[in-house]
Amino acid sequence: MTPTISVTDLSRRYRDQAALAGVSLTVEPGTVTGLVGRNGAGKTTLLRIITGLEFPTAGEVKVFGAAPAENDAVLRRMVFVREEQAYPDFRVGHAIRVASWFYPNWSTELAEQLLADFELPLSRRIRRLSRGMRSAVGIVIGLAARAELTLFDEPYAGLDAVARQLFYDRLLADFAEHPRTIVLSTHLIDEVADLLEHVVLLDHGRVALDAPAEEIRGTAMTVTGPAIAVDEFVAGGRVWHRQRIASRASVVVPGPLDAAAQARARALHLSLEPLSLQQLLVHASGSAVEEKVSA
Amino acid sequence: MPALDEGTPLFVQIAGQLADDIVDGQLAEGARVPSTNELAAFYRINPATAAKGINMLVDDGVLEKRRGIGMFVAAGAREHLLAMRRKLFAEQYVDPMVAEANRLGIDSDTLLSLVRGTSVSNGGKTQ
Numbered sequence: 001m002t003p004t005i006s007v008t009d010l011s012r013r014y015r016d017q018a019a020l021a022g023v024s025l026t027v028e029p030g031t032v033t034g035l036v037g038r039n040g041a042g043k044t045t046l047l048r049i050i051t052g053l054e055f056p057t058a059g060e061v062k063v064f065g066a067a068p069a070e071n072d073a074v075l076r077r078m079v080f081v082r083e084e085q086a087y088p089d090f091r092v093g094h095a096i097r098v099a100s101w102f103y104p105n106w107s108t109e110l111a112e113q114l115l116a117d118f119e120l121p122l123s124r125r126i127r128r129l130s131r132g133m134r135s136a137v138g139i140v141i142g143l144a145a146r147a148e149l150t151l152f153d154e155p156y157a158g159l160d161a162v163a164r165q166l167f168y169d170r171l172l173a174d175f176a177e178h179p180r181t182i183v184l185s186t187h188l189i190d191e192v193a194d195l196l197e198h199v200v201l202l203d204h205g206r207v208a209l210d211a212p213a214e215e216i217r218g219t220a221m222t223v224t225g226p227a228i229a230v231d232e233f234v235a236g237g238r239v240w241h242r243q244r245i246a247s248r249a250s251v252v253v254p255g256p257l258d259a260a261a262q263a264r265a266r267a268l269h270l271s272l273e274p275l276s277l278q279q280l281l282v283h284a285s286g287s288a289v290e291e292k293v294s295a
Numbered sequence: 296m297p298a299l300d301e302g303t304p305l306f307v308q309i310a311g312q313l314a315d316d317i318v319d320g321q322l323a324e325g326a327r328v329p330s331t332n333e334l335a336a337f338y339r340i341n342p343a344t345a346a347k348g349i350n351m352l353v354d355d356g357v358l359e360k361r362r363g364i365g366m367f368v369a370a371g372a373r374e375h376l377l378a379m380r381r382k383l384f385a386e387q388y389v390d391p392m393v394a395e396a397n398r399l400g401i402d403s404d405t406l407l408s409l410v411r412g413t414s415v416s417n418g419g420k421t422q
Contacts, residue, residue: 031343032341168339169336169339172335172336172339172340172341172342173332173336175342176331176332176335176336176342177332179342194305194338194339194340194341194344195339195340195341196341197341197343197344213341213344214304214305214306214344214347217304217305218304266391266394267394269398
């Protein structure tokens with residue numbers, strides 16, 4: 001099957017700064033992929049190139065098997081909701097109607113339901129909306145478009161926790177009924193972790209991690225207990241991070257731990273806890289120092 | 296099945312909770328189980344993850360697919376699950392309990408009388 005998105009050796013430089021440096025990845029059809037990473041990691045640049053808003057300095061992007069830039073046949077099959085999306089000076093209802101003309105799979109029914117869910121005032125001008133309500137307009141358009149490729153770039157500026165949960169629930173429900181390819185760029189990783197099937201972590205313009213979400217879950221464990229026992233447990237192994245308070249220590253080790261290691265930890269009275277996706281990405285982003293511990 | 300924790304993969308947790316319902320009799324043999332999409336919406340997880348959990352139970356012969364209708368609890372599913380869980384009981388419950396008893400200096404006679412006392416206070420019920 002042709003990947004929905006296929007990116008090969010992609011680079012983008014702005015003057016002397018590399019926003020993307022040799023990025024390669026594929027996004028399979030019918031999956032929800034999380035594009036995560038710190039601010040400035042290159043997420044937005046990558047999405048802008050995928051949606052044909054920007055040209056790469058080097059490398060290749062294919063969407064539905066073809067180059068997206070200035071390619072109407074490709075672009076009409078995708079919707080891109082940007083962070084702090086700018087709109088013409090329309091009223092909400094008008095903006096939604098205009099959007100409906102652009103997307104072949106547009107669902108008026110879903111749009112109406114979402115407008116009601118987010119309590120958007122149809123007759124108010126968009127520039128008079130609060131920041132959160134403006135984000136909600138983008139979310140309504142992004143979901144109601146039902147585009148084969150749906151890209152959200154930090155779509156929830158100003159949205160509170162309740163509205164974000166509403167977004168996740170509606171996204172999941174509509175994705176289940178109408179499967180499509182979704183890319184969600186976000187730094188609220190733990191909030192979306194369970195929605196994702198695949199995770200791509202960008203760090204300083206490079207792909208630091210590209211794996212199924214389920215696989216990432218067991219990639220690292222926190223081992224906590226008496227410092228002596230912790231030292232004995234990790235002796236000779238790799239340690240990503242260590243912390244110590246009085247006689248207790250806590251270390252992060254790469255996982256998954258096999259049954260023998262788990263039994264050894266139990267025998268040493270150590271507690272094992274997997275890292276959440278968010279914590280894991282903090283470590284994978286290289287902000288933690290890897291140290292080698294010798295016995 | 297031990298208490299579910301964060302470290303257990305999501306699809307295993309989904310399978311475990313459906314299996315719990317079957318063992319407890321809340322999902323009778325022949326009953327329809329929730330669809331992948333229903334599970335995804337309820338647990339707020341990706342439908343592919345929910346499908347993986349369901350497929351795990353299908354592979355174990357606990358659920359069976361009836362084409363075009365949905366997923367159902369297979370005949371003999373409860374007995375099958377009980378047999379699997381009894382096999383794991385010593386490893387998952389007794390071993391850690393004995394280890395902790397040793398750590399606290401509780402001898403085996405005291406431990407046994409504690410176990411007997413607990414089952415008496417539960418009305419002697421065995422689950």
